[in-house]
Amino acid sequence: MSRSILLHPNVPDAIIFRDTLSTLTVNFEVFVWPDCPSLESVEVAVIWQELNDFPAMLPNLRLLLVCGSGVDSVIESISIPRSVPVVRLVDQYIRERVSDYVVMAALNHVRRWDHYVRHQKEARWHRLTDISVKPKVGIMGLGLIGETSALKLAAMGFATCGWVRTRRSRNLTEVYVGDKELHDFARQCAIVVCVLPLTHQTRGILCQQFFERLPEGAYLINVGRGGHLIDNDLLQALDDGHLSGACLDVFESEPLSVQHPFWSNPKITVTPHIAGGLRPEWQATHAAEVIYDHMNGRTLNGVINHVTQY
Missing domain, CATH: 3.40.50.720 (NAD(P)-binding Rossmann-like Domain)
Incomplete structure (x- = not known):
């Protein structure tokens, strides 16, 4: 079975994110939902803000990446198995x-x-x-x-x-x-x-x-x-x-x-919530690093604690 990374469509500049991530990851195909031939092949999902039950559609999910630094809306809105690490993509x-x-x-x-x-x-x-x-x-x-x-x-x-x-x-x-x-x-x-x-x-x-x-x-x-x-x-x-x-x-x-x-x-x-900002190239590059570390058994930074919510 092929191995896939799936981006939720509300990820900012999802197409640029997908294209950048595709050049940085090996052994994975990268898709933007719903353009994914097999949900069973998805091991990594990339999300942003409210998602309803999007991760529940992915039976073989091993890693969930959240764009940006805020995860309060994500933690509140979805049920995630405790075995699946949830990582904030707080890039440089x-x-x-x-x-x-x-x-x-x-x-x-x-x-x-x-x-x-x-x-x-x-x-x-x-x-x-x-x-x-x-x-x-x-x-x-x-x-x-x-x-x-x-x-x-x-x-x-x-x-x-x-x-x-x-x-x-x-x-x-x-x-x-x-x-x-x-x-x-x-x-x-x-x-x-x-x-x-x-x-x-x-x-x-x-x-x-x-x-x-x-x-x-x-x-x-x-x-x-x-x-x-x-x-x-x-x-x-x-x-x-x-x-x-x-x-x-x-x-x-x-x-x-x-x-x-x-x-x-x-x-x-x-100011109108402009202190931060997401650049898909930076987010995708950081995502590739996190995915590589996770698949090689390395300790991940930025993993969310489900109890403390950060």
């Missing part, structure tokens, strides 16, 4: 894009860039005082993207720390772990960056109680998921002056409603 392109966004947002805040954009619209020549010393940045979530962001910020002179839910070796010196250490983490952060996966434990974590633990004048950058943030709690913290501002790239409902108060709040920068 994604890591560089999101971490660059985080650095940009932090520097914009420190150099007061948003104020100058508004001043230009008013033809106002007025120099503001920059934040004299680069403030400490706390990264919530030290996966591939979070760690890359922390290392870039540190290289630019920002003091950095991290908060995670599980204890293991990290490439960051100051790391806080679990709910018991969340308060100690928060009080360190003049800028806090959320790069967490969205799970039952992290939903709504950016809330009034958390904001109150941050230093007065703290700044929020959210590139995780919209479900991490309680919108009204952020607006209240900004109105009270406890937070100085926020840069938000992800939202509970996308696209963000034109009536949403985030649009008109001068302390909030809104």
